[in-house]
Amino acid sequence: MMKHIHLSLAHMSGKEEEFIHEAFLTNWVVPLGPNVDGFENDLAAWLGEKSASPLHVVALSSGTAAIHLALVMLGVGPGDEVICQSFTFAASANPIVYQGATPVFVDSEPGTWNMDPELLRQAIDDRLRATGKLPKAIIPVHLYGTPARMDEINSVASAYGIPVVEDAAEALGSEYNGRYCGTFGTYGALSFNGNKMITTSGGGALICPNEESARRVKFYATQARENFPYYQHEQIGYNYRLSNISAGIGRGQMYVLDEHIARRRAIHALYVEKLKNTPGITVMQPRSNVDLHPNYWLSTILVNPQEAGFTWQELSARLTAADIESRPLWKPMHLQPVFAKAPAYVNGVSEALFAQGLCLPSGPMVTDEDVDRVVEIIKN
Known part of the structure; x- marks a missing residue:
């Protein structure tokens, strides 16, 4: 009988069980715990090896949640438009609609299969003429792990003052001019789904520009609970944090990344x-x-x-x-x-x-x- 060959199957390091076992021994099976902090620190350190400044990473329940919270942080809402690469998985675009905004799709260039920077500029100019305002954000994607032309995309975005949400769900470890993908935009989204570079079974992370933005992302990801002795909510929040058990799997996966x-x-x-x-x-x-x-x-x-x-x-x-x-x-x-x-x-x-x-x-x-x-x- 011939062996079944999978497209992209998860592979364990053997260390995952140690972190999971420790979580059970200490009863840290709730959504937060030492493994979550440890996994965030591990990712920030690994990605930071090729970054000029310290990185701030928030572990979340999925890459989709990461993109969604980036849009929340950027104030995207009803009546806004967000430019998104067309050649991608639906998870790149769906969070735009979650926020009541409209996706505007931009096609690819043949060299990388990713967002065409010149077409991006044309799209921005046309949306400005059509709507009288600029798109609220730009979502380029590093498709199948191939880096998009980030220098040119960021140059266009900067010229119009539009923030970039980098979809690096498929690109953990990919490099553009010596820097890891996910570290070029205002925010960068990663995925740890079962078929990705490493897995937490299901999960993702958001790379944030500073410590304060990471703190705010954590706030939204834990139901936007205010600092009161009782449950007080002044903004809409989400149940988006990665569990301590899943984060333990992620910590073990870092050994084989x-x-x-x-x-x-x-x-x-x-x-x-x-x-x-x-x-x-x-x-x-x-x-x-x-x-x-x-x-x-x-x-x-x-x-x-x-x-x-x-x-x-x-x-x-x-x-x-x-x-x-x-x-x-x-x-x-x-x-x-x-x-x-x-x-x-x-x-x-x-x-x-x-x-x-x-x-x-x-x-x-x-x-x-x-x-x-x-x-x-x-x-x-």
């Missing part, structure tokens, strides 16, 4: 080497004039059916028949029925990628032999 990043990069390099000169198959490799070092959370390919002789759908079906998981690229948000009425500035890039793209098994549990199986099916 560097290993996971290295393994995913090695898997991507294998796909590049083994699929080179394969007709109709292109392994995604970013093109940029700056130093990009993706984590390659998922290795992705484009299938040109005219040259390959098959579509990505046919290839995916063959992989499934061989007990190998794959996944189509994200369907752009401007094509999603739920966002049909949202303004969109498109150039055809994300639609073309969606029409040809497929994600291949890329998790740390994928072996070299697994890659060989995948490659053999593609070539045959």
